[in-house]
Amino acid sequence: MDYTETRRHELRKRRLMMVDGHLTLNSQTTDAGASARIYQGGYWGFASANDTTPASTLRMKAQAGRNAAAMARFGAKDTRALPGGTYRGEHVFRGRPAIGQQECVERMAAIHAWCKQRYPDLVSTRILLQDEHHSKWVATSTGSEVLNSIQRAACAVTFTAIGDTGTPVELYEPISAKGSLADLDLSVEALAPWLDQLHGHLQAKRHSVPARGGQHTIVLAPDLAGILAHEAMGHPCEADIVLGGAVTGDLVGQRIASELITMVDVAHTFNGEEAMIPVYADDEGTPARDAVLIKDGVLTDFMNSRETSQRLGLTPTGSARAYAPTDEPLVRMRNTVILPGTRKLADMLSEVEDGYFLMKTSNGQADSTTEFMFGIPLAYEIKAGKLGRAIRDTTLSGSAIKVLQSADAVSDDMSWNCAGYCGKKQPMVVSMGGPALRVRAHLGGE
Amino acid sequence: MGAVMNLQDTAGHALAQMRAAGFEHAQVTAAHSQLNELNVNHNEPSLLRSTDSRKLSLMGIVDGRMASTEVADLDPEAIRSRVAGLFADAAAAPRDAANAVSAGQHTRVVKGPQEAQLDTLAAKMGELLAFRQRETPRMIVEEADAKHTLYRWHTLTTGGSDLGGSLGWYGMMVAGSAREGRACSSLNYAYGAADSLTAAPAVDFFGIGEMMRQTERQIHTEPLGARFVGDVVLSPDAVASLLGWLQGHLGDTQLIAGSSLYRASVGQPIASSLLTLRSRFDAPGVAPVSPDGFNAPPVTIVREGVLQALTPSLYGSRKTGLLHVPVAGSGWEVAAGATPRAELLAGISRGAVVGQFSMGNPAANGDFSGVIKNSLRITDGVVGPALSETMVSGNMSRMLREIVAVSRERIDSGGLLLPWIRVANLHFS
Numbered sequence: 001m002d003y004t005e006t007r008r009h010e011l012r013k014r015r016l017m018m019v020d021g022h023l024t025l026n027s028q029t030t031d032a033g034a035s036a037r038i039y040q041g042g043y044w045g046f047a048s049a050n051d052t053t054p055a056s057t058l059r060m061k062a063q064a065g066r067n068a069a070a071m072a073r074f075g076a077k078d079t080r081a082l083p084g085g086t087y088r089g090e091h092v093f094r095g096r097p098a099i100g101q102q103e104c105v106e107r108m109a110a111i112h113a114w115c116k117q118r119y120p121d122l123v124s125t126r127i128l129l130q131d132e133h134h135s136k137w138v139a140t141s142t143g144s145e146v147l148n149s150i151q152r153a154a155c156a157v158t159f160t161a162i163g164d165t166g167t168p169v170e171l172y173e174p175i176s177a178k179g180s181l182a183d184l185d186l187s188v189e190a191l192a193p194w195l196d197q198l199h200g201h202l203q204a205k206r207h208s209v210p211a212r213g214g215q216h217t218i219v220l221a222p223d224l225a226g227i228l229a230h231e232a233m234g235h236p237c238e239a240d241i242v243l244g245g246a247v248t249g250d251l252v253g254q255r256i257a258s259e260l261i262t263m264v265d266v267a268h269t270f271n272g273e274e275a276m277i278p279v280y281a282d283d284e285g286t287p288a289r290d291a292v293l294i295k296d297g298v299l300t301d302f303m304n305s306r307e308t309s310q311r312l313g314l315t316p317t318g319s320a321r322a323y324a325p326t327d328e329p330l331v332r333m334r335n336t337v338i339l340p341g342t343r344k345l346a347d348m349l350s351e352v353e354d355g356y357f358l359m360k361t362s363n364g365q366a367d368s369t370t371e372f373m374f375g376i377p378l379a380y381e382i383k384a385g386k387l388g389r390a391i392r393d394t395t396l397s398g399s400a401i402k403v404l405q406s407a408d409a410v411s412d413d414m415s416w417n418c419a420g421y422c423g424k425k426q427p428m429v430v431s432m433g434g435p436a437l438r439v440r441a442h443l444g445g446e
Numbered sequence: 447m448g449a450v451m452n453l454q455d456t457a458g459h460a461l462a463q464m465r466a467a468g469f470e471h472a473q474v475t476a477a478h479s480q481l482n483e484l485n486v487n488h489n490e491p492s493l494l495r496s497t498d499s500r501k502l503s504l505m506g507i508v509d510g511r512m513a514s515t516e517v518a519d520l521d522p523e524a525i526r527s528r529v530a531g532l533f534a535d536a537a538a539a540p541r542d543a544a545n546a547v548s549a550g551q552h553t554r555v556v557k558g559p560q561e562a563q564l565d566t567l568a569a570k571m572g573e574l575l576a577f578r579q580r581e582t583p584r585m586i587v588e589e590a591d592a593k594h595t596l597y598r599w600h601t602l603t604t605g606g607s608d609l610g611g612s613l614g615w616y617g618m619m620v621a622g623s624a625r626e627g628r629a630c631s632s633l634n635y636a637y638g639a640a641d642s643l644t645a646a647p648a649v650d651f652f653g654i655g656e657m658m659r660q661t662e663r664q665i666h667t668e669p670l671g672a673r674f675v676g677d678v679v680l681s682p683d684a685v686a687s688l689l690g691w692l693q694g695h696l697g698d699t700q701l702i703a704g705s706s707l708y709r710a711s712v713g714q715p716i717a718s719s720l721l722t723l724r725s726r727f728d729a730p731g732v733a734p735v736s737p738d739g740f741n742a743p744p745v746t747i748v749r750e751g752v753l754q755a756l757t758p759s760l761y762g763s764r765k766t767g768l769l770h771v772p773v774a775g776s777g778w779e780v781a782a783g784a785t786p787r788a789e790l791l792a793g794i795s796r797g798a799v800v801g802q803f804s805m806g807n808p809a810a811n812g813d814f815s816g817v818i819k820n821s822l823r824i825t826d827g828v829v830g831p832a833l834s835e836t837m838v839s840g841n842m843s844r845m846l847r848e849i850v851a852v853s854r855e856r857i858d859s860g861g862l863l864l865p866w867i868r869v870a871n872l873h874f875s
Contacts, residue, residue, distance in 0.1 A: 019702050022765065023539045028531075029516035033499070044493035050500050050518045067494035071484075073568060074491040101513065102538030109540065124703040160705050160810060167811035168705040213673055213815070213839060213875030243488045244588030245625040325518075326481070326497040365804045367632050368588075368623045371835060373817045375806015393809035397817045397837060425589065444805075444815025444837040446873045 003039040003082050003306070004141040005284055006061065008052050009325040013132040014181070016101070018108040020124055021116070026101065033325025036060035039307075040068040042077025048326045084306035084316045086140075087281035090147040093274075095179030104129050107186040111157070111195075114188045119199050123168065124160035129153075131180045132429065136283060136322075144285025150277055152429055153181045154419040155191075159198060163206045171202040171377060173360060176419035178276045201359070201378050204390035211379070211394045211445030217355035218396065218441045219348055219382065222415035225434025227361050227374050229263050229336045230422065232400030234432075235366035237265075237293045237301070238319075238331045238424075239308035246368040248299060256299045257404030263294040265303050266335040267318060275335040276418040276431035281318055283329040288318030294404075305331050323426040330425060338434035341410025345436045348409045350385040356443060357382050358396060363420075366400075373397040376443075395444040403441045411436035451478050451500060451520075453600035453610065460502055460525055461602045467533045469506035471547045473739050475601040476520075477501045482562040483593035484571050489578065489586060491571060494564075506532055510541040544764035548739035549605025555733045558614035558641045562594035566643060570618065573648040582658040584665065588622040588633070592643070595731070607739050615639045615731035615860070620654050624662045631664040631832070632819045634801065638859030639731040653682070653857045660801070664820055667834035673875045676797035677850070678838065679790045679824070682857040682864035684800045685780065689723065689864075691808050691842045693778075696747065696755075698762035705810050707843055709768075711753045718849035719751040721867075722781035725773065730860040732777035740772035776861035783852025783865055790851050790868045797824040798833060798874070808842050815839035840872040 010032045017025035034057045035048035045067030047060040108127045115125045131153035138146045156174035163169035175194065177183045185191075220228060233256075235241055236248040243249075248256075257263075267288035268278035279288045284306050291303045304312065305320035308331060320329035349357060357380045364374030373395050381388035416433035456476040464472035478500050485493040502525065505514040513535035517528050570592045578585055595617065600610035619637035623630055638652030649655030680688065692708075700706035708716060724746040727734035734742045738759050746754050755771045763770035791799075798821045805816020817837055823830035853866040 019699070021540070022542055022544075022702070023512070024698070024702065024761070026513045026535060026539050027515060028513075028535065030518060030528075031501075031516070032518045043491065046493055046495040047497070049498040050520075063496055067496055070564065071491055071494050074572075077490070100538070101535040105538050105540065124705060126699075126703060160703060163811070165811065167707070170705065170810040210839075211815075213837060213873060240487065241588070245586040245623050245630055247628065247630045250628050326499055328493065328495070362806045364806075367804075367819070369630050369632055369834070371632065371817070371819075373804050373806070377806070377809070392813055393806065393815075394839075395806045395815040395817065395837065397804075398835065442835060442837060442875070444817075444839045445875065446839060 004036065004061065006034065006036045006057050006139050007283060007322065008034050008137040010135045011132065011324060013130070015130045016104050016108060018112055018127045021109065021112050023105060031325055034060055035325055036064040037328055038064040038068045039082060040065065041072055042079050043068050043071035045071065046328050080310060082306040083309055084142065084284055084286040086143040087285055087287040088145050089280060091278060091280045092147065092149040093151050093179055095151065096182040098180045099182045104181060110188050111191060115195060122159050122161055126158040128156040129181055133180065138283055138285050140285035142285060144281060146281045146285055148279065148281065150429060151179050152276065152418045153177050153179055153184050155184055155186060156419070157195065157198060159202045161202055161206055169202065169206050171198060171205060173198050174419035176417045178418065205378065208390040208392045211356065211391045211443045213443060213445035215440055216443055217352050218439055219352060219355065219357045220437045220439065221357065221359045222411065222413055222434060222436050224358055224361050225338050225437050226336065226415065226417065226432030227364050228437065229338045229434055230333060230430065230432045231364040231366040231374060232370065232372040232403065233263060233293060234265065234333050234336045236368060236370050237303060239302040239304035239312055239314065240331045241368060242302055243308060243311060244368060247370060251299045254299055255297050256401045257294050257297040258407040259297040260341055260407050260410045261294055261297050261404050262339045264337055264339065265291040265293060265333050266337060270335065270337065276416060277334050277429055279318060279321070279334045282320045283322045284320045286316045286318040286320065291317040291319065303331055303333065305329060321428060323428050327426045332424065332428045333422060333430050335431040337432065340412050340414050340435040343409045343411050345411045345413065348411060348436060348438050349382060352382040353384060355382045356380065356391065357387060370400040371397065372400050396441055398441040403439050406440040407437050409438040453478060453598055456502065456520060457600045457602045459522065460504060461604065463526055463529045464504060464506050465604065467529045469508050469533065471507040471604050473505045473547045473601065473603045475503040475599055477597065477599040479595065479597045481593060481595050482564060482567065483591050484567045486571060486575065486587055486590040488588065489575065504529065504532055506536055507545045507547065508533065508536050510543055510545055511536045511539040512542065512545040513539060544761050546760055546764060547603040547605050548607045548760060549603065551607035551609055551740050553609045553735060553741050555611030555613065558730060559594065559616065560596060560612060560614045567592040567594065570643050570648040574620065577649045577655065578658065582662050584624045584626050584662050585658050586622050586625060587620060590620040591618065593617045601739050603739055609735050609739060611733055613731055613733055615641060616643045618643065618648060618651055618654065620657065624665050626665045629665050631661050634661040634820045640860060641730045652859045660820065664832035667832040669834050670823065670836040670874055674796050675871055676874055677794045677868060677870045678797055678872055679799045680867045680869060681799065681801050682866065683802050685864045685867050686862055687803045688842060688845060689778065692846065696757045698759050701756060701758050701762055701766050701768060707812065708753060708756065712756060714753060715751045716753045717748055717751040717846035720783055720849050720852045721748055721751050721846065722746065723748040724779060724781065725777055726779045726863060727774040727777040729777040732774055732861060734774055736772035737775060742772040742774045745771060745773065779863035780865055782854050782856050785851045785853055787853040787855045787866050790853055790866055791824055791827045791829065794824045794827055798822060798836065799824060799829060812842035814842055837875050838872045845869050
């Protein structure tokens, strides 16, 4: 049976970059378009254009239909109807009234001036402000009519100093929030403790030592558990990756992690509060539900789209999302989290005789084997239960299954962020969160 | 799919509006791109995409204050409204004497196939899938595409620059892993752009066929299980990671922030004499024009290990006092070496052939560590099994100096033409 979806899509972005008081980027962009996607005879046709009028949408539907029909040259395919259900609703975040470019520039200038006066040893201070607002009106032949509006904002500061070796040492840290830049408190008073902490870590990093390469006991700060969830097990639990041969396809119902680990891709609500990237219905108009990927250490579910849920015989999760007007929905994470445990971070550190405390991450990558890595720009040695010297930039890696199976402590606190992009053919705004974890994993080093 | 748009008129009207709004200097680019793309998922043809995207990019300067914007709504009233908003954005910015626009630049570039041939896309995807079934049946093509892109643009500045053209190119991308029972290789990929895909079988482009064969060889892996200092043979994709780091240190952000390792190194050796890095701005899908509106003549960045030029934009140049060197958005090659690829392994007692680096951003001083993916063990000059959970660490700057051989053979992916490179003395763990 055929399926049709149309999407009117507007994507507004703002980016400002100040390097040592000079505004090197001062940009606002708007992308908009109408698209149609048609499933016919087991093939998809997709078409998009900038014109968002009803007439344009009709033209896109006609073109998408021709494209689907043109695929028939490759032969007959599975033509069963796509599952997924119907949703009608509008979800728009009502944050503070947006602030203008002038206010953004004034706040950046104030932060820069304060840093210059307070931290005279820095050779450079970079401040990046960005927010983006996605509005998607989706209608499907199954009767769904949805407005999804997602907004997120971030402020990132990079400090550069000269290290012991006479070469530059950098440290970067973002903060993020649901909403626009107005929803982040960018006053110097609010940011001062955070900036002092960042500067303190940079001072330690100026005298840092190389990590010892190899397997170690690692305590991951709460800021890192989210990226572990996202990269290490999140991607291998996306149903399209499973269909591509990921090892997780054979492991449903099996213990793949310590029983301390429960991991969820949250659709829209966590502990009674709306998540940072709330998805009530996805870009296929499918009602979204939480996907409990790992329950007490056992692999239980995958995130999926209408098509992948049909192929794998799963209940749809509403995880199909498109980034730009020219993009088709793909299976994407929403708000991926490892649930908190019962331990205190301080106790988890004090019990380590010889290991490392990893505090910040830069980027990460996943693999269908569940082998993952992420960059570590800030970490400290742990010696006899106490934090020691900072270590130089390194990389954490391992098999997610082995690492999560080694988890022997999970803290009772949580950290969420929505600052980064997930990359998978298209970029995507996602959030991630988690508690501190203690695991065995591989650190890069000499 | 969409009507042909007069880009010169659109850009001209927008520039007039920028002037009327009070901007003293401005750059305007009207662009129209059309994409036809045939997609494969999980070994099966799945989707045919047609997209038509128009965009107007505006950058304005008033009293030394700059702001920029992009809009997709090209209705004159919408543009007028956005130009007014842009003026307010610029007025809010701090004054910066380095802000400027290009002047006196002229070019028209028309190259590559200007019309999509859907039959070509279908035929190439058919060849790819037949190859997979016949030669590499354990490979699962997670996603692949064959596509044609037509990009037309017109840039005008208040300084009288007038640059435009129309680029057409074909492209292919293949990504996937190989499986046997429960064993699974790492994800691997190959991609590139070309003016034509008809001259050879699909798998002969961009190293696609070799990648698929290699991926099947990587199903069963072994951890290295040892820590040592050894040599690596970097595949072109891993070479691209090294070059990306170098080029970051030659561009605006690092030069302006004072964190570039090479700001004072022009004329000095920064790499092995075996390394020459130069532009190929005539590559498929590339126009010899910089994003800030300058003609970009051919340039050699590193000649036999000696740094020849930094690459600040006009703004970066005015900000730092360094020579402005316009470069296109892509289009680079590393000169072929004298060593046959097969001989790069000779004399390596312990090391690896590195398919890809998977790593965090290198530190500001070039220190890095990363997982080597799609990689093979080398012992006594012989390639062994595929590796898992293996990391290398070192320093990017030192790696450039530790290049000990460059292959004769190169892979042409359009925007990059790169050889295999052997580098000594990396730490394995």
